[in-house]
Amino acid sequence: MAAPPPPTALRRWEREQARLRAAVVEEDTEQWQKDASFTGLERVGGVDLSYTKGDDSSACASLVVLSYPALEVLYEDCRMVAVSAPYVAGFLAFREVPFLVEAVQRLQKEEPKLKPQVLLVDGNGLLHPRGFGVACHLGVLTDLPCIGVAKNLLQVDGLARDELHREQIRSLQREGDTFPLTGASGRLLGMVLRSCNNSSKPLYISVGHRVCLGTAVRLVQSCCRYRIPEPIRQADIRSREYIRKQLCSPLEVVSSGALRVPCPRLGKVVGDLVYFRCLQ
Numbered sequence: 001m002a003a004p005p006p007p008t009a010l011r012r013w014e015r016e017q018a019r020l021r022a023a024v025v026e027e028d029t030e031q032w033q034k035d036a037s038f039t040g041l042e043r044v045g046g047v048d049l050s051y052t053k054g055d056d057s058s059a060c061a062s063l064v065v066l067s068y069p070a071l072e073v074l075y076e077d078c079r080m081v082a083v084s085a086p087y088v089a090g091f092l093a094f095r096e097v098p099f100l101v102e103a104v105q106r107l108q109k110e111e112p113k114l115k116p117q118v119l120l121v122d123g124n125g126l127l128h129p130r131g132f133g134v135a136c137h138l139g140v141l142t143d144l145p146c147i148g149v150a151k152n153l154l155q156v157d158g159l160a161r162d163e164l165h166r167e168q169i170r171s172l173q174r175e176g177d178t179f180p181l182t183g184a185s186g187r188l189l190g191m192v193l194r195s196c197n198n199s200s201k202p203l204y205i206s207v208g209h210r211v212c213l214g215t216a217v218r219l220v221q222s223c224c225r226y227r228i229p230e231p232i233r234q235a236d237i238r239s240r241e242y243i244r245k246q247l248c249s250p251l252e253v254v255s256s257g258a259l260r261v262p263c264p265r266l267g268k269v270v271g272d273l274v275y276f277r278c279l280q
Contacts, residue, residue, distance in 0.1 A: 004086055013091050014130065021132040023140045029210040030117065030145060044068045044223060045116030046231025047100045047138070049083075050239035057083050061096075062239035063103035064231060065116050071223060071230045075114045077103055078242040090129045093137035104142045118145040118211065120220065120231045125208035127181065127190040129156050139209025146208030147216040148190070149232055153204055157183025168192070169202055176221055181206075191217045199227040 005013075032040035045065045052058040058080065065075040085095040108115055124133035125148030133154075139146030153161050159181060168179050172194035181190040181204070190206035191213060205217050223229035228236070 005088065010088065010091070013088075013094055017091075017093075017130050017132045017137075020137065020140045021130065024126075024132070024136050024207075025210045026126070026207050026212065027210075028212050028215050032117065033145070033211060033215045038068070038219065038222070041068050041117055041219075043074065043114060043116045044071075044219075044231050045104075045119040045144075046121075046229070046233070046235040047103070047119060048122055048232060048235035048239050049081075049096050049099065050236065050243060051083075052243055056087070059083050059099075060239040060243050061099040061103055062235040062242070063100065063107060064235045064238060065107070065114050066223075066231050066234065069222065071225065073234055075107065075111060076234075076238055077106060078239055079103065080243075092123060093132075093134040097134060097137050097141065100138055101141050104144070116144065118147065118219065119208075120147050120149055120223065120229050121208060122149060122151075122232050122236070124148040124150050124154055124190075124204070125206040127154055127156065127204060127206035133206070133208075135206065135208030143210075145210040147211055147220060148204075148206040148208050149220055149229060150204040150206070151201070151228075153181075153192075157185050157187065157189060159183060159189070169200070172200070172202060175224070178217060188213065193217055193221060195221060195224040195229070196227050201227060203227070203229075 028034060032038050043065050045063060048062045049059045061079050061081050063077045064073055066072060067074055081099045083095060087095055119138065121135040121138055123135055125135035125146065127133060127148065133148055135146045135148030153159060155161065175194055175196045177194045178191045180188055181192060183189050190204055192202045193205050194202050203220065205220055207213050207216055220229050223231060226233065
């Protein structure tokens, strides 16, 4: 497990979050967002990092792009990465976002026609202690519309998993039902969404970048076949499957320079990095 960062690093991260936070756009910026049926939206992306069991420094970063509204996988990219930054609550982006940005950049370079028009992120956006969660961070750095989709409530600005919150969750009787998450400051931080009839566990939706909250909730709901929206669900499934089905000896993952790939079917070297596609 990585050692906790020194206080100077945390202060630097806080300054970086504040600097990037100023670039967040909390409004719809795309024409398709303004249409009730999202006419013009053709590609929705999802990202995920899955960690090797027992090793929080080795992970598989996954990016998938799905067609919309059919939600069929058009593109997938899985890559083993060496995670060196420690996990610190409120600073997850500094641990994971660099790998996700690289995945988006590879896609833009190699398959620009498949560039997603919006990204769904397993994590929070504005629903964050400093209003700049992983969905905001990824959105600003890629300049793509991003939506935060969390499975659990992040208790900030007076929000709590108390009896009142549990009662509100019980009031969500069918898919599409919602209630707002308003902090003690009076700021609307997100929405709680029951995404399917087969699960009473809700999702916590928040703005990441270049999308308003209402649009974010509607889009997430439209992407749900199950509780988890399909772009995130597919990214998670494929990253875990990639780790489970490594066909050769374990990969030697290093933080810089090329990875040693004992099996040529697993990847190809691109510059000083190894680029992997998920195996079917």
